[in-house]
Amino acid sequence: MLDCVVVGGGPAGLTAAIYLARFHLDVRVIDAGNSRAATIPMTRNHAGFPDGIAGADLLDRMRTQARRYGAALVQAEVAGLSEAPDGLLVSVGDEVIATRSVLLATGVVNRRPPMPDDLHATALARGLLRYCPICDGYEVTDRRVAVLGTGAHGTREAVFLRGYTADVTLIALEGQHVLAPAERALLAQCGVATVDGPAAAFAIDGDKIGLRTPERDWRFDSLYPALGSDINSGVAIGLGAARSDEGCLIVDAHQRTNIARLYAAGDVVKGLDQISHAMGEGGVAATTIRNDLASEHALLRPALVE
Numbered sequence: 001m002l003d004c005v006v007v008g009g010g011p012a013g014l015t016a017a018i019y020l021a022r023f024h025l026d027v028r029v030i031d032a033g034n035s036r037a038a039t040i041p042m043t044r045n046h047a048g049f050p051d052g053i054a055g056a057d058l059l060d061r062m063r064t065q066a067r068r069y070g071a072a073l074v075q076a077e078v079a080g081l082s083e084a085p086d087g088l089l090v091s092v093g094d095e096v097i098a099t100r101s102v103l104l105a106t107g108v109v110n111r112r113p114p115m116p117d118d119l120h121a122t123a124l125a126r127g128l129l130r131y132c133p134i135c136d137g138y139e140v141t142d143r144r145v146a147v148l149g150t151g152a153h154g155t156r157e158a159v160f161l162r163g164y165t166a167d168v169t170l171i172a173l174e175g176q177h178v179l180a181p182a183e184r185a186l187l188a189q190c191g192v193a194t195v196d197g198p199a200a201a202f203a204i205d206g207d208k209i210g211l212r213t214p215e216r217d218w219r220f221d222s223l224y225p226a227l228g229s230d231i232n233s234g235v236a237i238g239l240g241a242a243r244s245d246e247g248c249l250i251v252d253a254h255q256r257t258n259i260a261r262l263y264a265a266g267d268v269v270k271g272l273d274q275i276s277h278a279m280g281e282g283g284v285a286a287t288t289i290r291n292d293l294a295s296e297h298a299l300l301r302p303a304l305v306e
């Protein structure tokens with residue numbers, strides 16, 4: 001029986017794996033390979049990298065570090081979890097893995113604008129498409145920016161970006177904006193232009209991203225979709241884990257869910273969706289898991305045989 005299965009190999013899961021392996025625990029990371037961090041062309045707000053680091057490079061370093069201390073990393077998708085008398089069972093394909101604990105670090109998936117995958121990938125790599133104003137709003141300082149969305153989420157994101165540039169346009173994806181009077185007033189007060197959709201014909205045009213609305217064709221330095229996210233919490237909810245309205249897992253201050261032996265960390269938990277936060281929660285979860293396991297079976301290192 002393993003000590004811990006970590007589901008998800010992004011910053012949260014890999015941080016936990018490094019800690020757990022260094023606690024001399026038997027840990028396996030099972031990762032489907034779609035970390036949001038892998039899509040970051042260059043993160044510049046992650047402390048310790050003054051010249052920035054590509055998300056894929058950061059993940060590579062973390063995988064090397066986890067393996068160095070004995071963590072096993074497997075690429076696969078976990079289909080379900082079930083309870084067992086002395087732990088949990090993890091279903092992966094035809095295999096059922098018995099473990100004393102599970103850390104869910106499965107992240108979220110951003111909802112994308114309707115555009116082909118290759119256009120999406122190129123626009124993201126070139127910073128024409130961006131998903132995280134907290135991460136990279138600095139990079140659009142004094143640039144021409146559009147936010148794709150409406151309602152409270154679109155308003156929040158557009159007003160946040162006004163802290164970086166005076167040229168922010170909020171464009172509704174599907175049709176007319178759905179904005180409460182207070183949201184319209186706030187947008188007007190902040191000088192955010194609003195444009196009704198539907199928005200279509202997304203394209204890269206030189207060093208700009210273009211789109212069309214019924215009103216006219218538009219070109220921007222960067223487009224921020226504010227269309228929400230889908231939370232990868234299904235396997236935990238299947239086991240009865242408590243969740244917020246959006247589907248984020250609810251944990252205590254030590255990353256425990258309400259299900260015994262099931263812990264959660266990173267974007268899948270309600271909180272700030274950032275690498276630093278995911279790593280911090282991964283470290284807290286791993287230490288909690290170690291101490292919870294030790295309260296059942298003392299984790300004592302055998303004496304050296306001379």
Ligand SMILES: Cc1cc2nc3c(=O)[nH]c(=O)nc-3n(C[C@H](O)[C@H](O)[C@H](O)COP(=O)(O)OP(=O)(O)OC[C@H]3O[C@@H](n4cnc5c(N)ncnc54)[C@H](O)[C@@H]3O)c2cc1C
Nearest residue numbers: 008010011012032034035036043078107135266267274275
């Ligand atoms: C374009 C972009 C730019 C960003 N820039 C920054 C930045 O500059 N700075 C910053 O701090 N943050 C940035 N972020 C946010 C950051 O990427 C996330 O906060 C971070 O990756 C969260 O880590 P995580 O480990 O919780 O989830 P993730 O990194 O998303 O990893 C979750 C992993 O779990 C796997 N998984 C899901 N379900 C299963 C399953 N059933 N079985 C097995 N595996 C599964 C997924 O495939 C994935 O590999 C950015 C995000 C995006 C999209």
